[in-house]
Amino acid sequence: xxxxxxxxxxxxxxxxxxxxxxxxxxxxxxxxxxxxxxxxxxxxxxxxxxxxxxxxxxxxxxxxxxxxxxxxxxxxxxxxxxxxxxxxxxxxxxxxxxxxxxxxxxxxxxxxxxxxxxxxxxxxxxxxxxxxxxxxxxxxxxxxxxxxxxxxxxxxxxxxxxxxxxxxxxxxxxxxxxxxxxxxxxxxxxxxxxxxxxxxxxxxxxxxxxxxxxxxxxxxxxxxxxxxxxxxxxxxxxxxxxxxxxxxxxxxxxxxxxxxxxxxxxxxxxxxxxxxxxxxxxxxxxxxxxxxxxxxxxxxxxxxxxxxxxxxxxxxxxxxxxxxxxxxxxxxxxxxxxxxxxxxxxxxxxxxxxxxxxxxxxxxxxxxx
Amino acid sequence: xxxxxxxxxxxxxxxxxxxxxxxxxxxxxxxxxxxxxxxxxxxxxxxxxxxxxxxxxxxxxxxxxxxxxxxxxxxxxxxxxxxxxxxxxxxxxxxxxxxxxxxxxxxxxxxxxxxxxxxxxxxxxxxxxxxxxxxxxxxxxxxxxxxxxxxxxxxxxxxxxxxxxxxxxxxxxxxxxxxxxxxxxxxxxxxxxxxxxxxxxxxxxxxxxxxxxxxxxxxxxxxxxxxxxxxxxxxxxxxxxxxxxxxxxxxxxxxxxxxxxxxxxxxxxxxxxxxxxxxxxxxxxxxxxxxxxxxxxxxxxxxxxxxxxxxxxxxxxxxxxxxxxxxxxxxxxxxxxxxxxxxxxxxxxxxxxx
Numbered sequence: 001x002x003x004x005x006x007x008x009x010x011x012x013x014x015x016x017x018x019x020x021x022x023x024x025x026x027x028x029x030x031x032x033x034x035x036x037x038x039x040x041x042x043x044x045x046x047x048x049x050x051x052x053x054x055x056x057x058x059x060x061x062x063x064x065x066x067x068x069x070x071x072x073x074x075x076x077x078x079x080x081x082x083x084x085x086x087x088x089x090x091x092x093x094x095x096x097x098x099x100x101x102x103x104x105x106x107x108x109x110x111x112x113x114x115x116x117x118x119x120x121x122x123x124x125x126x127x128x129x130x131x132x133x134x135x136x137x138x139x140x141x142x143x144x145x146x147x148x149x150x151x152x153x154x155x156x157x158x159x160x161x162x163x164x165x166x167x168x169x170x171x172x173x174x175x176x177x178x179x180x181x182x183x184x185x186x187x188x189x190x191x192x193x194x195x196x197x198x199x200x201x202x203x204x205x206x207x208x209x210x211x212x213x214x215x216x217x218x219x220x221x222x223x224x225x226x227x228x229x230x231x232x233x234x235x236x237x238x239x240x241x242x243x244x245x246x247x248x249x250x251x252x253x254x255x256x257x258x259x260x261x262x263x264x265x266x267x268x269x270x271x272x273x274x275x276x277x278x279x280x281x282x283x284x285x286x287x288x289x290x291x292x293x294x295x296x297x298x299x300x301x302x303x304x305x306x307x308x309x310x311x312x313x314x315x316x317x318x319x320x321x322x323x324x325x326x327x328x329x330x331x332x333x334x335x336x337x338x339x340x341x342x343x344x345x346x347x348x349x350x351x352x353x354x355x356x357x358x359x360x361x362x363x364x365x366x367x368x369x
Numbered sequence: 370x371x372x373x374x375x376x377x378x379x380x381x382x383x384x385x386x387x388x389x390x391x392x393x394x395x396x397x398x399x400x401x402x403x404x405x406x407x408x409x410x411x412x413x414x415x416x417x418x419x420x421x422x423x424x425x426x427x428x429x430x431x432x433x434x435x436x437x438x439x440x441x442x443x444x445x446x447x448x449x450x451x452x453x454x455x456x457x458x459x460x461x462x463x464x465x466x467x468x469x470x471x472x473x474x475x476x477x478x479x480x481x482x483x484x485x486x487x488x489x490x491x492x493x494x495x496x497x498x499x500x501x502x503x504x505x506x507x508x509x510x511x512x513x514x515x516x517x518x519x520x521x522x523x524x525x526x527x528x529x530x531x532x533x534x535x536x537x538x539x540x541x542x543x544x545x546x547x548x549x550x551x552x553x554x555x556x557x558x559x560x561x562x563x564x565x566x567x568x569x570x571x572x573x574x575x576x577x578x579x580x581x582x583x584x585x586x587x588x589x590x591x592x593x594x595x596x597x598x599x600x601x602x603x604x605x606x607x608x609x610x611x612x613x614x615x616x617x618x619x620x621x622x623x624x625x626x627x628x629x630x631x632x633x634x635x636x637x638x639x640x641x642x643x644x645x646x647x648x649x650x651x652x653x654x655x656x657x658x659x660x661x662x663x664x665x666x667x668x669x670x671x672x673x674x675x676x677x678x679x680x681x682x683x684x685x686x687x688x689x690x691x692x693x694x695x696x697x698x699x700x701x702x703x704x705x706x707x708x709x710x711x712x713x714x715x716x717x718x719x720x721x722x723x
Contacts, residue, residue: 008519016507019543206499210559213467213497214520215489366469 002220009224014231027232031186031240035179036247050138053079053099053126055087060107067102069145076141087126091167097128098138113159122163129166129176175248179240180330181303184323186236187262188269189294194229195273196286199364204282212366222361226270233266257333257342261349265326268353272322274360297323322352373425373474379403383473419478420445420567420598421466426475428461428622435461437622438475443615445566448589448599450613452606452706454716458622459602460500463571466600467497479567493523496560500571500602503552506545510536510555513544518562525564533595534558534588550581557588567598574608586611606706618710625713630706637712638704643682645672645689647697656692657685676701 017023052070056063071078081090081099091099101124103109109121125142127135142162150158202208211221244250276293280286298304300314301323307315318324329345332338373386377398386407388394394407421443428436436458443449453459464470466477468488477484479491504513514527531540534554539547544555553573560568570589574582582605589612592599603609609616610630617627626633634640645653647670654672657664662685663675674685682701689696711717 002520005520008516012505012508012512012516015512016505019507205503206501207504209464209467209469209499210497210502212469213492213495214517215492215522216520 001223002216005216006220006224006227009221010227010231013225013228017228017232027190027236028239030189031182031236032243034182034186035175035240035243049077050075050134050141051079051096051098052076052138053081053087053091053094053096055081055083055085055099055101057083057104058102058106059083062107062110063102066145066149069149070142073141073145076138088167091126091128097131097134097167099126100124100142101126110153110159113153120159120161122161124165125162126165126167175244176251176335177331178304179244179250179252180334181301181327183237183240183262184265184301184326184330185294185298185303186240187233187265188297188323188326189290190232190236191229191266191269192273192276192294193287193290194232195270195360196277196280196290197283198225199274199277200280200283200286208366218361218364218366222364226267229270230263230266233262237262252334253337255333255342257346258330261326261329261333261346264346264349264353267357268322268326268349269356271353271356271358271360274364275356278360278363278365297321300324302327322349322356325349325352373407375405375407375474376429377401377403378405418444420480421449421600422476422478423462423466424476426462426465426477427473428458428465428470429473434622436465436472439619439622439624441617441624441627443567443598443600445598446593446596447614448593448601448612450609450616451600451602451619452604452609452613452616453619454604457604457619459604459619460571462619463569463600463602467495467569469499493521493563494565495567495569496563496565497569498553498556498560498571498573501575502556504544504555504559507543509541509543510547510558511540513555514558514562517559521563523563525562527562530558530561533561533591548581549577550584553577553581553585554588557585557592561592565597567600568592569600571602572604573601574603574605582608606710610706616706618706618713620710620714620716626709633706633709634704637709639675639708639712641676641679641701641703643674643676643685644700644702645674645685645696646670646700648672648689648694650692650694650696652692653689653694656688656694660684660688672696 017027054067054070056067067078067080070076079096081087087099087101091097103121103123106121106123109119112119123142123146125139127139129135139162146160146162147158150160153159199208241250241252244252272293273290276289277286280289301318301321303323307318307324325345325348329342329349332341332345373388375384375386375396376382377384377400380398380401380403382398382400384396384398386394386396388407396405396407397403398405419442423442424440425438426436426440427434427438439458439462451459451463461470465472465475466479466484468484479488480494482488482491484491505516508516511527511531514530518524518527531537534557536551536554536558539551544552547555557568557570557573560570573589574585577585586608589599589601593612593614599612601608601612613630615627615629616633617624618633619625626637628636644667649670654664654666657672657674662681665673667673676682676685686699707717
């Protein structure tokens with residue numbers, strides 16, 4: 001392996017990249033635009049009917065009367081779960097985002113409040129911070145019903161309050177959910193377009209033919225270009241994280257799996273780009289081919305909104321998209337901190353990376369027919 | 370022992386046969402079991418002066434034969450022009466020699482080494498400018514040369530190349546900001562970064578204006594002066610006439626003529642034409658014909674006299690003076706490669722059929 005060439009090539013690639021003001025601008029501005037604009041837009045999506053799960057631990061006439069009020073609101077679709085059900089687990093398993101839990105001492109506290117005006121009781125409000133709109137709408141409904149209920153009970157003071165419980169265990173915002181998807185998407189686009197462009201442009205310019213007649217191997221060339229692409233991946237990733245933290249108060253965890261996923265994702269989509277580049281002859285077609293792959297994947301792999309919001313058949317489609325595993329891997333590693341799922345999704349990404357990159361290398365040929 | 374690939378006439382299977390020059394080897398098709406014979410032609414005596422040797426080179430694309438069993442050799446230190454119209458098979462041939470394309474059959478040796486087995490050894494000793502080559506747009510001229518230089522173990526002096534290619538004032542300019550002629554000069558310069566013995570230049574002046582083309586010609590002439598062997602493919606006959614020590618004309622995949630410019634003109638050309646301009650004398654034609662000259666009057670009042678040897682020009686002028694025949698001026702035009710190509714193929718080098 002000619003390391004001298006690999007480093008020289010990396011140096012020259014970076015030099016050329018830095019001199020292309022447009023490319024540098026978009027490598028940095030593109031993620032910034034995504035995080036600023038899409039972060040705002042996708043934090044608000046509407047629904048006609050909202051799912052609300054209710055767990056009544058009190059099982060009294062008073063709690064039942066409050067549930068009846070909620071059941072009469074046409075905007076809410078109520079699901080009642082048993083008192084012995086683990087509510088957090090239930091929400092996760094059933095992909096529900098909002099629930100309320102009426103405490104055991106609900107009616108007892110209300111009755112006490114007639115004699116002791118300092119007594120109050122809190123209903124637990126379980127919510128998924130990544131579903132900001134749904135959460136916000138249901139919270140408003142519950143707040144206003146509680147206000148009326150309080151007024152009906154006491155005529156003035158507020159006895160029943162809300163106690164917020166994030167289903168993610170910690171306080172996360174929608175942007176925390178959104179950022180890993182954005183990192184996956186940004187790496188995907190830069191790797192796929194970069195690989196395709198390299199193959200089509202360098203083939204058209206005779207550079208691949210020239211390299212074939214020089215003492216450099218295909219492996220050395222691909223490795224040097226991968227190093228360059230990895231540098232770009234990390235630049236984009238850190239730009240996203242920097243602005244995410246600075247502007248949106250992003251809260252994430254950076255572990256070894258984060259780095260493994262960024263590197264594996266870069267190899268995965270570079271391989272995919274090489275495969276496309278093998279069959280695309282000119283630069284115009286290359287752009288279209290890149291778009292045809294990246295855009296559907298962007299929308300179908302749960303990049304900007306949770307898959308649970310999509311129809312079931314589209315959720316099944318997502319299961320075969322590599323970007324889905326990247327997004328979920330990054331989310332579990334960076335947000336949910338779920339070690340088991342992180343390993344699971346990272347393993348998929350590594351296998352995808354291995355398969356796509358090897359096929360890409362195999363199909364990338366310099367020789368002409 | 371030579372390996373040769375042949376195609377079974379019955380099932381189309383490519384069969385590899387081995388034999389010595391002059392030998393006839395029997396082969397059986399492994400697919401359809403058809404029997405056949407493969408003839409191994411006796412090769413010309415290999416001279417150590419040969420930089421490139423090509424024997425029975427063939428390239429097929431399905432039914433199309435792009436290069437049809439051609440053989441030639443290139444001597445060390447000469448400019449060898451591979452001349453032919455677009456689509457004649459020039460680039461396919463040179464790219465097979467450069468190991469970019471795989472031949473269907475035939476042997477290629479560079480500096481005595483078979484490129485099928487030893488091309489990696491040869492890479493350090495050759496420099497190549499591919500057809501329509503464009504380098505990295507955002508590297509300067511010097512950075513470009515430094516980049517390509519690092520791929521080789523043998524490095525030429527970059528300053529020396531920059532001076533020789535007259536690129537000193539451009540060395541800090543980005544490649545994308547150079548004119549077409551300068552880009553081609555940089556392309557030639559790149560092919561010299563390893564101080565190669567053989568330089569392949571595939572259509573180096575295509576698309577350039579006449580001034581830029583002349584500049585590149587000067588560069589190529591300079592390579593010959595430095596003792597480099599230059600393999601030049603071109604469809605410009607003036608380029609071959611100006612630069613080449615040896616010319617091979619290729620047409621529809623076959624070499625139809627080969628030799629130095631003088632040899633080609635003597636063998637295939639019509640000699641030279643002495644044109645006596647504004648000569649109104651009716652007697653002039655008869656007098657010259659009586660002296661054995663091939664003469665014809667042209668529509669504009671000129672007389673065209675075919676000249677076999679340059680000494681005959683003086684004879685014609687002496688006769689005109691002796692007979693007091695008045696004329697405006699004279700013009701001598703030698704046969705050129707365009708005429709030779711036209712005579713051999715019935716088509717112009719530009720590809721237009723007559």
